[in-house]
Amino acid sequence: MCGIVGYVGKRNSQDILIDGLKKLEYRGYDSAGVAVYTTDGLQVKKSKGRLAVLESKLGEKPLSGTIGIGHTRWATHGKPSDENSHPHTDNSFKFSVVHNGIIENYISLKEELIAQGHVFVSETDTEVISHLIASLYEGDIVKAVQKAVSRMKGAFALGVLTEYEPDKLVAVRLSSPLIIGVGEGENFIGSDIPAILEYTRNVYILNDGEMAALTRDGVELMTLEGNFISRELFHVDWDIVTAEKAGFDHFMLKEIHEQPKAYRDTMGARLDESGQKVVLNEVGMTPEQIRAIRQVHIVACGTAYHAGLVGKSVIEKLARIPVETDVASEYRYRAPIITPETLVIVVSQSGETADTLAALREAKRCGARVLAITNVVGSSVAREADDVIVTWAGPEIAVASTKAYTSQLIAFYLFGLYLAQTLGTVDEAYIAEVAAGLQELPEKVESILAQADTIKEIAEQVSTHDNLFFIGRGLDYAVALEGSLKLKEISYIHSEAYAAGELKHGTLALIEEGIPVIALATQDDLFEKTVSNIKEVKARGAHVFGIHAEGDAELAKVVDHTFAIPATLPLLTPALSVVPLQLLAYYASLARGNDVDKPRNLAKSVTVE
Ligand code: M6R
Secondary structure (H helix, E strand, O other): OOEEEEEEOOOOHHHHHHHHHHHOHHHOOOEEEEEEEEOOEEEEEEEEOOHHHHHHHHHHOOOOOOEEEEEEEOOOOOOOOOOOOOOEEOOOOOEEEEEEEEEOOHHHHHHHHHHOOOOOOOOOOHHHHHHHHHHHOOOOHHHHHHHHHHHOOEEEEEEEEEOOOOOOEEEEEEEOOOEEEEOOOOEEEEOOHHHOOOOOOEEEEOOOOEEEEEEOOEEEEEEOOOOEEOOOOEEOOOOHHHHHOOOOOOHHHHHHHOHHHHHHHHHHHHEOOOOOOEOOOOOOOOHHHHHOOOEEEEEEOHHHHHHHHHHHHHHHHHHOOOEEEEEHHHHHHHOOOOOOOEEEEEEEOOOOOHHHHHHHHHHHHOOOEEEEEEOOOOOHHHHHOOEEEEOOOOOOOOOOOOHHHHHHHHHHHHHHHHHHHHHOOOOHHHHHHHHHHHHHHHHHHHHHHOOHHHHHHHHHHHOOOOEEEEEEOOHHHHHHHHHHHHHHHHHOOEEEEEEHHHHHHOHHHHOOOOOEEEEEEOOHHHHHHHHHHHHHHHOOOOEEEEEEEOOOOOHHHOOOEEEEEOOOOHHHOHHHHHHHHHHHHHHHHHHOOOOOOOOOOOOOOOOOO
């Protein structure tokens, strides 16, 4: 997720910008840059790579000036490169912009600007903003930004500087975070509080649809329509470490709470204006190529593999194409039957997992087309695949994957619908129903998160046990696997996920008095069968926590505790039912006093086979 810093005051802005960007490094980034207004006008320095690379460039020729903007980029549109790094400018070099978020309609805006004679030098959506503001400027930067923003669709936070008004910094927030720091004779902007905490503890938190004009002497807050707002200053008394986690105790908890945004961002412009049709411009397959697909192989590791298990059900149901899901470390060695009619989908949060990358290369060697679902633009997987669907979850810092998994599910739903649209395998009304259901998910996740305390109580009970089971059928089984992995990796409690109907073929022997069983029963058509399996473990003394869809009162009669997820289409339940399981793992780990974000023996990115 990109980081923004801005400064206007009396001090040397370059130092403050670099310092602020260092404080935002935890957000993840692949390039960095600053723009400073100097006696020679607006000067920009930027480069791919770590901040140290930028610092050494600045060391050779420092930028001297008391107003500037800085940025760490986490690539979305266009690979990490010097050209794609922010700040971006217009052709006259009089306007400079830093941006966090996505401009969904940037292609149409870019075409319009090119027709007016603007020349673009990067692949980014951000560069459109600097050109757009320049084209709308009539002597008032605040008004020009307001006009530009009224033309832009998407989620974004902006910092804007112009040489024409060199004492003013403009900040905008629409669904991407931005705060204003208020000092004595100096003011700041930042994506997050840590960026400015060394200089001031007084902040304004911008709400969606608000903007600010900053000079060294003051800050004006206003709506995007220009109506002034008065607001109390917020005094920050967190330390820097807490501030990095936005007040959450751990990155994992923060990332669990970021899921509604990750769902919205991943859907973004991929649903058209009617909200009923999927538009996947990033998938370059022609309808003929899609019709030629005879089988799909989904290949991934760990949590991404579990997302692939849901992906299998989604694609088979919507597109009626046979799908196999494989663990990447096994795939290559089982001599899979891959033909040019096979579509291989590799799923990887980091895009650098060695086994997944090796499977991708094997698939390409055999002539298959490869589609990557990844969270990191410019990663190895993204570069080597034929098509890439990026999950816009933002950087995931905790080793335990949460928002990346659920964003991968959203990507599978979108791709499944896209195939179905092209192949005509399900009727349009069902496509519209699934699309509508998808758009309701973020709010439903929020309502689950609001009940975190209930899950915490269950987790505290579970944390005293050394063994437990997760059971479910169909999609519930796929989610059970993910719930079990999450619990294992951060709480170190041994658990097994079982297809509920399979227990009686051996594993039922392990069920004894008091053993906790987490039973998922969200699938209407499998409900009664699952209830029978729950009764089998209850009869042997298990203590059962049941997860079911709201409005279904039956489960409570057979289990010890229930947790209801909001009702949705059965196909979409994994995107909700996994959330209580993530919280369960988190609170169980906490209760055991473990290092939640950095569990023992594990690494965030596994780059060895
Ligand atoms: O970066 P990737 O998605 O390729 O990583 C795959 C697995 O290593 C990863 O999902 C792992 O299982 C998670 N730590 C589980 O939370």
